[in-house]
Amino acid sequence: MNHQPLPQTFAQRLNESIQIESLKINRRPIVYRVSFCFDPQLLAEIEQIKAIDAKLKLSSKNLANLRHYALKNLPLAAIYDDLGRHKSNHNNSALTFTTQYIAAPDRPAIAVLRSAIDPEGKISQQVRQDLYQDTLLLTRISQAHHWLVLEILTQLPLKTKAWYSSLVCVCFFIGVAIACSLVWYLIPLTYLFKIVICLCLIMLAKLSFKPFIIPKLKAGITYHLLDGLFAKGSNKKKIGLKILSFLIACN
């Protein structure tokens, strides 16, 4: 099925309506929900977009922040076990999406619909009483809400390209070549020993690359995305997630 791209202004307005809200607990920002702020105009625009079966393209900033939020709530204990870091401060809980509605410009935004999606398969929907009493508006808002949540979630999986794995392999073998050159020029041994050591190094690297080195690197990058170098700032998150997709391509 061919999906039409959204006009730039629609996409921008929709992206702007997506807010990732956090609060500071023990001086650490904790994201607690993704909220959408709809008004009658945006609601009508979403209906038009749905009617022509167009797809929303999330901005790179939103995509990085949303992936990071989802990553923070995944049960990643297995990866932490690899690193021996059991005491991470992240919690695996439900991803929460809340729709707020502004009925008129002079009225406040009111949370009217909420979806909490638990990775373990529990999904709960809450609808505010006032909204449920207005059947037409309820249908319009709930359809727009579910469409937007689905648009976000379908874009979350990390994308890889065929050349990613080749690039990682090239980088890895450059690293091995450097190690071999160091052995060759710095270790005072006979040529025969140097050749044996280099061959052992190459063999060891080849054998351990996929089963050992890649999983460790993935676990390390994931750890830094959650709590370390790549945990703060959209740009750092983008870099961390990009490195992760390069490593995933090697699976």
Added chain:
Amino acid sequence: MNHLLENITAVEISTAIVDEIVDEIFIPWEVYQAIYYLSRSHLSHSGVHPTLWSRYLQLRRQLELAFCLLLLDTDSSLYNRHLVEEVKRDLTILSQRNGSWETIATRLPEPIPDRRQSMSKVNKLLQERQLINVLQQLNKQKIALDRRDRVLQNADRQHNIIDTTYAQTSLQLNGKIVNRYSQAILECSDRQVLLQLHEQSTNTGEQQWRSLVKFMLSVISR
């Protein structure tokens, strides 16, 4: 990851109409404090509906039980070999759902902010992932109980669908689909709207969850 997927036997979608949408932010220390102080006198003093007392007290028992299991776990930083025998004795009592566990002295550290020693014990306890997972589950149960209590306190709302899950659909991996509805929905004049709303939640909820699983697989697959 495999362990997580093995534990998933169904996708469960529930829909509720609420008075107000309140964010459920999980703050381990606050949840620990709220559950630690649950007792008959506390429930009586707070005016909690008496029919819910035993369910609230079960939360407190489960917290005590989780802590005792940590004391026996050699991998836990709280493991104490000097207490093993004593804790094992308590464990048999704590495993029972009857009220006998209320007679044993608590081993949980008291969450009082002005007592530095006690607070550092609580902080150490809250570093334990196993305990955090238990607290998260207990918190969900407590939120549901608090909501039920509000309904019971208000006699007019007992036959109302507000603040209760009115419909739940379980899509099981063995192919069974189980629907559960609140009895109150039968008396609702606009039950058709409510059922449509739940149906929409079910259809999209399942797709949303599938996309989330795809993301998980994209990150964790080895």
